[in-house]
Each structure stands twice: as C-alpha cells, then as structure tokens.
Amino acid sequence: MCSVSCRLATCDRTGVQQWLHSPDPAFREKINVICKLYRKAPKHAVVLSIDEKTGIQAIERKHPGRAPAPGRLRRREFEYIRHGTQALIAALDVHTGEVLADCRERRTQDDLVAFMERVAVAHPGKQVHVIWDNLNSAT
Template sequence: MSGTGARGRGPRQRGSISASTVRRRLKDDALKPWQYRSWIFIRDPAFQPKAARILDLYARTFDGVPLDEDDYVISSDEKTSVQARCRCHPTLAPGQARAMRVNHEYRRGGALAYLAAYDVHRARVFGRCEPTTGIVPFMNLVTQVMTTEPYASAKRVFWIVDNGSSHRGKAAIDRLAKAFPNAVMVHTPVHASWTNQVEIFFSAVQRKVVAPNDFTDLDQVRDRLRAFEDRYNATAQPFRWKFTTYDLDDLLARLDRQTADHPGESSIAPAA
C-alpha cells in the first residue's frame, strides 16, 4: 500500500499544483516580475526651463506673456522608415469571432519618411512624404507651412522640435529665422519627446494608417497618409493636454526627494 493514496485513488503527487492555482496566486501576488515601466536619465542640464517653455506655449504663454491671436504654435517631427510591405498572400478581412489575418511573409516595397507639422491650438496637421529625413526635407515642410495663411502673415510661429540632426542646435535656429523671420524654433529637452505633441499624432498614424502594414507600393502609402490627413483636419479637436509647468515642478521635486533617499538615481524621469 506504500505510495498509494487513500481508497485507491492512485499515487499522490506531493507538492503538485494546478495551472489555474498558479495563475490565481501570481495574479494576487505583490511581485509581478513580468511587468515593468520604462525610465530614462535626465541628461539635459537645462531640462526644467526647456520643458517649462514648451508647456507654457501649450498654455498660450511665452516668457510670462500671453500669446496674441496671431501667434501660433507648431509641433513638428519626422516619422522615419515608413515601409511598404507587400504581403505574399492577400490579407483576410475580419469576420464574426475572427480577427483580421495578415500573412507573415512579405516583399519589401521601399520606405519613405513622413514629416508632419501639427498646429497645437487649431488641431490642423501639415504632412509630406520625403525619400529620407534631413535638413532639406525639414525645410521643405517649414516652407509648406510658412507660405500658407495664417502663418505667412502671423506675428510669430513657434516651431517645437526635438534635437534630431534635421533641426539641431543654434545653426537650425538661425537657419529657420533667416528663411522666415517670424518663425521661432523651440527645442525640447534632450530625451524628452513626450513634451512634443506631434508624437501623439504619429501614434494615431501608426495605429490607423501604417498597421498592419499591407501596401502594394509606396504610392499607396502616400495616398493613405494624405487621406488620413484630410479626414483628421476635418474632424479633429486639439489634444486635451493636462501636464502643466506646475506638474513639471512637482515631478522634479519628487525626483529630488528620491535622490536624497536613493543616491545614484537622481536623474530618473518618466519616458514617453
């Protein structure tokens, strides 16, 4: 009878546990090692004033003075390497209780760069497709916007950009001002793309235009992007941006307190 359970129920597996019990206990456990949050070190010594300047512009203020009616705020960036992936078998449309089916194999149909300028307060987007990114493609986008009313005759047009090579540093500021004297370039802090509202628009482009990436060629990509711009401009409202300079100061103060408690982690900030 050794090794046999009571009443002939067979060998008892000591320490065994069902899969459902494992799932239930992991769900209730305080430690969840499969979950994580991203963070990034603040590398820009002027992080606070740079970020605050942008947040103030979103709140229609510049250097402590309210913006005029003929002041505009443009958030701009580039989405690199938008590919045309030609699937080897036709995509199957979704059906009842069945998700869309996209074939894993594809043929590369080339790639392009999508540049966009987003008017923060008017929810209007200007986009263009270029073979690649760079100074010339970016200035093409600037010209597209700045030769259009109301920006052509505006008092000031603030251009919020990141620190990419297409518009980095004082040289880019001077280049923009020389081409369009009423344009003011404002850089985000280094590694702070979350302060640039156009990234929200690019997120929508990725979800609603690019995915699941089933295009016959780059012309179809361009057509889809233009059609999305038209619909967006006809229906969109400005983003309800809630993160203010007060929130920024509170965040940095909390990070300073964390520094005192955990030396070596002084530069941790939320990543977009």
C-alpha cells in the first residue's frame, strides 16, 4: 500500500506555473522597494510583513485525548465542540523572525487600527516599514 507521501512523490508538479498579472503600472518599482527592504532594513527601522487569516475554526475536543503508550501514538478524540471562528492578524519582523499577533472574533477597521497601535508601541523610536497585501480591510 502506497502512502500519501509516496503518491505525492510521483506526481508531476512542474507541468504548470501560475502567476497573477498586476495592472499597476508602478508594480515593478514597488517590488524593487520591497525587495530592498527585505534584504536590509534602513538604520533605526523595522520591516514588518503583515497578513491576516480569517475564518479559523475555534474548536474544543469533546473528550480528552489519550497519552502515547509504548508502541502506540497519542490518540485524539474525533468529536469536537464548535466555538465559532476567529480572525488572526500577525506582523513578522522579516529580519529577526519575531512575530506580533492578535486573535479576535472579527476583523474590523477598528481591530486593525488597534493592532497597528500595538505594532507602534512594540517598536518605539523606530521607523516602521509595513509590507501588506491590498486586501480591502487593510485600506
């Protein structure tokens, strides 16, 4: 019997390459600025890559799991209790690897403003360069 990893190893994953065309005439210039920041932050500055993940299922296991035993893996009960969804927003310092994150029940402009205020407090006296996609909540 072949495992999933065995089957994936035999798949041809090089047949197609996809990309998204940007209609922005300043696209190349923006990319060059971002790449320059990724390579080296200006003096007294921090470079943050910020992104969001919405719709994260907040679940709790209905029954406790079982610890591993000799020759047996740890076991986890299949059934769970739903507690709605959460929205995660995180800022990665691309040069140190440090992450500042916030998890909330929703994603509103007020939530984003509050998160950006946390970012500012976390980097006092520094110029903060933010790299963020063009998602509507970020504008």
